[in-house]
Amino acid sequence: MNKYLLYPGCSMESSAKAYMESLNAIMEPLDLHFEEIADWNCCGATEYLGINLIPAYSLIARNLALASKQMNGTRTVVAPCSACYLNLAKADYYMQERPSLGEKVNEALEAGGLQYKPGTLDVRHLIDILVYDIGLDTIRSKVTHPLHGLKIVPYMGCMLPRPDYQNRWSDHEHPTELDDLLRALGADVIDYPLTTSCCGGHMTQIGPETAFELIRRLVADADERGAHLMATVCPMCQMNIDAYQNEMNHFFDTHYHMPILFFTQLMGLAFGKEPDELGIGVELVSSRNALANIGAEVPITQEPTAKRKKDEGLPMPRRWTKREAGKEAVK
Amino acid sequence: MPHMTDERVRAGLAHEEDLSLLHEVSMKTAGVSHLEMCIQCGTCGGSCPAAMDMDHTPRMLFAMLRAGMRDEVLRSNTPWICVSCYHCVVRCPQEVHIADVMYTLKGMAIQAKLYRDSTAPHFSQTFVDMVETFGRSYELGLASRHYLRHFLLRLPSMMPMGFGMITKGRMSILPKKIKHMDQLKKILNRAKQLELTS
Numbered sequence: 249m250n251k252y253l254l255y256p257g258c259s260m261e262s263s264a265k266a267y268m269e270s271l272n273a274i275m276e277p278l279d280l281h282f283e284e285i286a287d288w289n290c291c292g293a294t295e296y297l298g299i300n301l302i303p304a305y306s307l308i309a310r311n312l313a314l315a316s317k318q319m320n321g322t323r324t325v326v327a328p329c330s331a332c333y334l335n336l337a338k339a340d341y342y343m344q345e346r347p348s349l350g351e352k353v354n355e356a357l358e359a360g361g362l363q364y365k366p367g368t369l370d371v372r373h374l375i376d377i378l379v380y381d382i383g384l385d386t387i388r389s390k391v392t393h394p395l396h397g398l399k400i401v402p403y404m405g406c407m408l409p410r411p412d413y414q415n416r417w418s419d420h421e422h423p424t425e426l427d428d429l430l431r432a433l434g435a436d437v438i439d440y441p442l443t444t445s446c447c448g449g450h451m452t453q454i455g456p457e458t459a460f461e462l463i464r465r466l467v468a469d470a471d472e473r474g475a476h477l478m479a480t481v482c483p484m485c486q487m488n489i490d491a492y493q494n495e496m497n498h499f500f501d502t503h504y505h506m507p508i509l510f511f512t513q514l515m516g517l518a519f520g521k522e523p524d525e526l527g528i529g530v531e532l533v534s535s536r537n538a539l540a541n542i543g544a545e546v547p548i549t550q551e552p553t554a555k556r557k558k559d560e561g562l563p564m565p566r567r568w569t570k571r572e573a574g575k576e577a578v579k
Numbered sequence: 580m581p582h583m584t585d586e587r588v589r590a591g592l593a594h595e596e597d598l599s600l601l602h603e604v605s606m607k608t609a610g611v612s613h614l615e616m617c618i619q620c621g622t623c624g625g626s627c628p629a630a631m632d633m634d635h636t637p638r639m640l641f642a643m644l645r646a647g648m649r650d651e652v653l654r655s656n657t658p659w660i661c662v663s664c665y666h667c668v669v670r671c672p673q674e675v676h677i678a679d680v681m682y683t684l685k686g687m688a689i690q691a692k693l694y695r696d697s698t699a700p701h702f703s704q705t706f707v708d709m710v711e712t713f714g715r716s717y718e719l720g721l722a723s724r725h726y727l728r729h730f731l732l733r734l735p736s737m738m739p740m741g742f743g744m745i746t747k748g749r750m751s752i753l754p755k756k757i758k759h760m761d762q763l764k765k766i767l768n769r770a771k772q773l774e775l776t777s
Contacts, residue, residue: 258716263749289714295706298685306770342610359769360762410665420669446664454699458632530747
């Protein structure tokens, strides 16, 4: 039995709930058992750290403190979201590297009757435990429907392999854990040099031009390499590439259609689960045609379109395009 | 004040170095920042996927910190454009915690009210407001408040996406709240007091 503490993170309950559903679906075949940290709170993503220091680290550390109370035969906390993983790992590491930070954070925790001794827990990402604890051989042995013929680019994203405080990954710039895992599922894995390039993170919200260019690079390169779809390990990457692809296409006047699925959804398919058990079909860039290559049938869902009639009648705000962005910048 | 040496004149340093800003930023950064160790090699800017949109590359910003150019640094858009991808961090030969220094500079710019564009600070603050109220992130509240305030022009093209996210159950209408919100509030209030005194 493989038992871990789980820090799901906010997006697993909303924008990335397909990630959670597919994780639930593969737990039984892999004999994985998770105990959710009771009453966990948001890790602050990349926002709180930019406002102040001690409150930001105290927010993260409350989760570590709660988890350390819950240790029961395991000291490993698993985070499926790369940003949550990084924040938890970072707080644990910096509280040790700079003891004065650790002391202040503990003083704040005390106000809530909690404490955390840095180094008590081992913070790891979901793919880390799948590849290194469960192992590729076990995963391979559970495959009943190999993904032969499905061309996938493995997209690791940036916050998972970097900065890598505990030296967990095969490489910081081109780690191959996701490649190996997808290959174990029988997929045609395409070498993807951009595997750890950034998806834009929160820039889709605050500087869309910057984000669209980063998304375009990733999607265009995956497309040129003939990928049917991208595989991701992070809710933020999935959100940016899936939900903003339409807007990115408008911005550059391109017509890319590059679905992106969580690696757990692909594992589920290879283990013989049905697409609707795995949250497949809720992506905005439909994976229907891509998955037809392996004969998986995706429930039909309507794709949102942003078609607009020709400009006539009263002047209305127009769609955000590269031209508009230029004008905004001048203003 | 000591006379400037020939080397200092050649290096273009117009006045005696004042390292207080550099030290201040370094001390306010989580972990041991190594900021003082920067050798101005430029690996950071060369590795940055968003450098094209920055006022200054990280290397130049660190040179400005060393030169004590407080206002110019805090007005720069560089920390706000940083996407926290940590490419520069793993490549830096001096192991400067570059991304964390950027977080520190954002916080300092907000306090000094010296940022040029309010979009990013408002987004961070709105996100933090949601977390301080509910203990969880609340995407619908965050997105609607932020887009109405800063991206009215983008709304028409955002509607299908927002609609898709809601109908596919990927964005909840109501926020989720943690049970022990009182405990979290106590912790954060104490942390804010500590922040002021440190």
